[in-house]
Amino acid sequence: MKVALLGYGNVGGGAYDIICEMKGGLAVKHILARSIRPGMEAVMTTDFKDILNDEEIEIVAETIGGLHPAYEYVTEALKAKKHIVSANKQLICHYYSELMALAGENGVQLRFTSWAGGGVPWLFNLIRAKRCDEITEISGIMNGTTNFILYSMTEKGLPFGAALSEAQRLGYAEAEPSADIDGNDAQRKCAISASVAFEGAVAEDSVDVFGIRHITDKDIRAFKKMGRVCKLMVKAKKHKDGISAYVEPALLPLSAPESSVTMNFNMTTLVGKNIGRLSLMGQGAGKYPTGSSLVQDMLDIKCNAIGPCAPKKAIRADNSLERHSYYLRTSAITAELRQLGQMVNGEYIITEPLTVSEMHAMAKRLQKSDPDMFFAGIE
């Protein structure tokens, strides 16, 4: 099968190397790049039309990132009946329903396993499990950057700023790290994973999110005293009357499998009525892990393996359906807050069970008087 790559960065380059090494099955005919690299004149082009108009190209792998021109390239390629594989976080989340429908209309596939989990075949295994099971819950550590920061803070006692700098130095965090540390990357992965699991397009803005920007080394020390480990967790669950879906720091017991997820690894979990709990742990990012997921998507297209379906309906998460206790640390303690639970050492409150929507709404109010406040769920 002839393949075109859009972009030749980290992930695109990884996929290219893997396909060249595989010798057989797939062949890269074109690579769209900003400029032609010496020695790669035969395969590189700067004109997307060379790819769009080449009838031999059956799969287009989009690794350029960002919304535009990725959206235009992908829609044009789908209309030209070319399969798409993509690792583009923003594109898939913003245009999930539209692109899935467009792929369906044109009788081609849109796959994005590498999109969530990097090298971890999370979405593939989720879709596969669903063939003969009802998924009741999904959860996990889906952002390697924040896991690396929390891991460094916990293991080395680093303050947040130093842990972030180390992550940036090692290439695990971007120069502008907001999407990771504020939880928006995990929020996108939560929305799409829940959409795949529960067969509806879960609206990204209905997924409550709270990140780790304001976690301190003092918080980490308090968690250690509690015998807990803090992880930024994605959670989505099917209830009788709807679906809950949220991203928040969670305090896990040391015995939880997620507690031993080190460095920038990911761990994702599904719970099915038949299979029970199934967790996958692996490299959530990186040139070759993510590149191999992209190549796996191409091979799954080639053998027509089971893939994601266009969502049947729109869903808004309802986080009043889920409740648990919280660790709440704020300098703006009021009599009202004290009534939520028990004050510990004058430093933080362990609340009685609150709904997730109550806690996230309260945090937004508290941030106005105490922008550095922090909370974490205790499940």
Add this chain to the structure above:
Amino acid sequence: MKVALLGYGNVGGGAYDIICEMKGGLAVKHILARSIRPGMEAVMTTDFKDILNDEEIEIVAETIGGLHPAYEYVTEALKAKKHIVSANKQLICHYYSELMALAGENGVQLRFTSWAGGGVPWLFNLIRAKRCDEITEISGIMNGTTNFILYSMTEKGLPFGAALSEAQRLGYAEAEPSADIDGNDAQRKCAISASVAFEGAVAEDSVDVFGIRHITDKDIRAFKKMGRVCKLMVKAKKHKDGISAYVEPALLPLSAPESSVTMNFNMTTLVGKNIGRLSLMGQGAGKYPTGSSLVQDMLDIKCNAIGPCAPKKAIRADNSLERHSYYLRTSAITAELRQLGQMVNGEYIITEPLTVSEMHAMAKRLQKSDPDMFFAGIE
């Protein structure tokens, strides 16, 4: 697709329920059972020929266990060009090469995902990873019974006998538990997993094995002092000059992902040159987890998904290629043994690195004078 089940025990019954609930894709036309259950006259038969001679039956699911008549049924069904899915531990290990070749000759598939890992799609993901990667290592906890025993001893301080009794009471261990506690079940899974990973039929008897029959609560207390957790680990690795493959108790640091595998769960890991480490954790046994793996195998046959290949060559594991330190506890301490490393509290020796083959051979010699001796690897 019309399916026949051989056997209607735990796993067969689980698969039957799942297929009935799925509504579509698969239908169970016959179930071979010792006697016909009231109300199931339409589907049950006591005569295998009813299945063999029914041209509508495309898949035969073998869940009767044991070597005979399972072997005869499976070979006759393969020759009649029916696909086989099997959860039969003994059958697959004893006749792996022969049955894979016979399936290939008849243009049908033989799948056995449920065979190792129960509900965990381990073999499927291993085969899938191999499409675009070179597997360099596999490892993991592949026996739920021994994990439950070690977990109970570690968490509740139970002696071995009490932990085994509890496992039997809960249905996690058989009345005759030798195959589990002596490591032979894990040895089989090691041989077949290594065969799939490294594309050769790894001889079961070349996989060194040492179980947990002689572990004591005193050993467990010593491991706790060392900050380690004992797990019965399967290990296989590709070296420049061959393959090592063995099963032995291993002392893992608390931070190892395997250390947090509780109860009777399994965790299996592959390391690929591209993907890095990928681990899967889930229910290693049980009616519906194992039943769902069996049904997934049927669905993979239906959609002609990638499956296992007939092994290209015979391989014998060479465990002189792998070396590490060991915990060695024996009452038969000799001057020679003392030279292997450091004696601790007069109770056990922590050896300098030994090859795995040296340690396993030495254990066989020591057992003659001290049948209760125990060792565990420290990697």
